[in-house]
Amino acid sequence: MAKVRDVCHHVRSKNAGPFWVTFDLFFDGAENYRKYHNSPALSPALFERLYGTDPALVKTIPVEDLAMVKISYPRATPQGGMEERDMHSGQQYVRLLEVELD
Template sequence: MPKLNDVCRYVRSKNAGPFWVTIDLFFDGQDAYQRYSDDPAISAAAIGRLYGVEAQAVRRFKVDTLNVVKISIPRSQPQGGVLERDMHSGQQFVPMLDIVLA
């Protein structure tokens, strides 16, 4: 069974304002996108468990024309706060790379 990193040509995370992080999954072509974009391993519930947020707080957007799934989650700490550890959220995608897909 493939990992997310095997079926995406690019995975990135970035700031989505002071309270949100967005993770973009750029699938490696339309076939991979159609097969895995709705995989339960990247559902709102699964992402919520992975990042320690409630599933209702996870926002998923599919961009069919680009073969992309955008996932937004609330930041654990506000951007620039004293406890915040990744100002630009550039490292937040890493836990997703090893997600095993069905």
């Protein structure tokens, strides 16, 4: 099975305002985009398991022209709060790299 790191040439996470985190998965071509962009492995349940978010609030936006998919979820606490461990959410993507896609 291919992993996210195998089929994406760039994966990033970042703030989408003070209350949301967003991930951008740039696939390494149109073929891999078509094959994996709506993989069940990237379902809201994955984000519940990895990030503890409510799966009903996970948003997935495919962008075919860029061969990428954007996935966003609400932060558990607002950016910059006392519990903050990654102010800009720039390290959150790492957990996705090993996800096996089907």
